[in-house]
Amino acid sequence: MLREKADRYDRFTRNLPALLYDYVIDEAGTGHCLYCSAYSQELLGIAPEELMADMNRFWNLIHPDDVEFFREQDLKASQGADTFFIDTRVILPSGKEKWIRVSSTKNSMANDEPAIWSGYMIDISQTKQLEMMLHEQATHDFLTGLGNRNYFKLHFQSELQRKDRFRADGVVLLLDLDHFKLINDRYGHDAGDYVLKQVANIIRAQLRNIDIVARWGGEEFCILLPDTTPGQALLVAERIRSSLARRPLHYLNQQIRVTISIGLTTLRLDDKHIEGAIRRADQALYRAKHRGRNRISCS
Numbered sequence: 001m002l003r004e005k006a007d008r009y010d011r012f013t014r015n016l017p018a019l020l021y022d023y024v025i026d027e028a029g030t031g032h033c034l035y036c037s038a039y040s041q042e043l044l045g046i047a048p049e050e051l052m053a054d055m056n057r058f059w060n061l062i063h064p065d066d067v068e069f070f071r072e073q074d075l076k077a078s079q080g081a082d083t084f085f086i087d088t089r090v091i092l093p094s095g096k097e098k099w100i101r102v103s104s105t106k107n108s109m110a111n112d113e114p115a116i117w118s119g120y121m122i123d124i125s126q127t128k129q130l131e132m133m134l135h136e137q138a139t140h141d142f143l144t145g146l147g148n149r150n151y152f153k154l155h156f157q158s159e160l161q162r163k164d165r166f167r168a169d170g171v172v173l174l175l176d177l178d179h180f181k182l183i184n185d186r187y188g189h190d191a192g193d194y195v196l197k198q199v200a201n202i203i204r205a206q207l208r209n210i211d212i213v214a215r216w217g218g219e220e221f222c223i224l225l226p227d228t229t230p231g232q233a234l235l236v237a238e239r240i241r242s243s244l245a246r247r248p249l250h251y252l253n254q255q256i257r258v259t260i261s262i263g264l265t266t267l268r269l270d271d272k273h274i275e276g277a278i279r280r281a282d283q284a285l286y287r288a289k290h291r292g293r294n295r296i297s298c299s
Contacts, residue, residue: 019043019121021104023055024114025078031055034116043100043123045092063089063097082106084117087124099128141215143193144200152214152222156274159212159226163267170267171233173223174281175203175240178259178293180219191251195258198249206239222278230266230298237262237296245294259294261285 020037033055036048044051044061051057062070066088077084084104091097104119139151147155156172163170177183177199184192196219203213203221212224225233241260248255263285271277284299291297 017122020119021051021121022116022118023104024116026114029078043098043121044090045094045096061090061092063091065089077104077106084119087128098123099125144197144215146200146204146221147212147214149214149216152212152216152224153274155212156224156277159224160267160271160273162226164269168227169229171225171228171230172265172267172277172281173225173233173237174216174263174278174285175221175223176261176285176289177219178261178289183256183258187251187254187256191254191256194251195249195256199244199258199260202243203240206236206243222281230264233264233266234296234298237264241294241296261288261293262296263288263299264296265299 016037016039018037019039020035021033022035023031023033025031033052036051038048040046040048040051044058046057046061059067070086070088073086074084082105084102086103087099087101089097089099100121101124102119102121104117106115106117108115139147139154141148159170162168177195180192180195183195196215200213200215200221203223207213207223207225210226212226214222216222223236225236228236241262245259248257250256263281263283265277265280265284267277280299284297287299288295288297
């Protein structure tokens with residue numbers, strides 16, 4: 001009977017798409033693997049007997065950017081928690097990267113013996129890819145690849161908190177393509193889409209890695225320049241404006257001349273939300289349009 005149960009369990013673990021394991025933590029805080037199912041070979045590229053011989057074989061797989069957080073959570077669990085749960089990246093011996101979910105539960109033992117932790121690991125790479133794709137769609141503009149309003153608002157709020165903490169300068173630019181409707185009417189909407197993508201590329205080329213740019217809507221773009229004085233921001237805005245104004249964009253066999261108007265405002269101490277800064281930038285943009293377009297106005 002015991003043999004039948006053992007054979008049944010062995011068949012179950014071989015065919016289950018999960019790595020099952022038991023381990024204990026000794027008085028020195030070192031983990032020792034007591035059992036590891038055969039799926040470790042497929043999931044991690046390491047044979048179960050190798051993991052049972054040395055749990056560092058698993059630790060060495062954890063992605064360098066994730067290992068510190070993993071160790072922190074593992075330590076918290078070993079110091080009193082009854083469960084452990086984490087999603088992390090691993091780099092297999094083959095070089096392939098995977099996302100895995102690690103979950104375990106502490107089993108209380110009699111006679112003051114070390115508690116045995118029982119758990120599983122599964123591959124969640126496809127789930128994570130889907131999450132990242134959905135996040136990208138929720139925060140980025142499909143056409144230009146820039147962030148969208150939600151993306152910009154999130155980063156803007158973070159910058160406000162940082163600015164208040166460090167008393168740093170910051171500037172918001174609101175940009176609008178001049179006479180964009182005429183481009184669509186004259187050359188077609190495909191040409192209009194091409195112009196928006198090229199303008200996004202030109203804007204990106206003038207910015208630093210720390211700058212935040214988004215397609216605000218339609219033919220409008222918004223830029224957040226952290227740690228930037230108004231004078232420095234004017235230079236950035238002028239580079240963007242002149243880059244577009246001095247040469248036409250080439251679409252098929254046509255040359256499309258594009259200009260842009262820009263409203264500029266500095267972040268203020270009383271800015272607690274995005275609305276005030278956007279309203280001031282929009283007012284400055286309106287003045288730039290009213291004064292003839294293809295220019296920069298400050299508020």
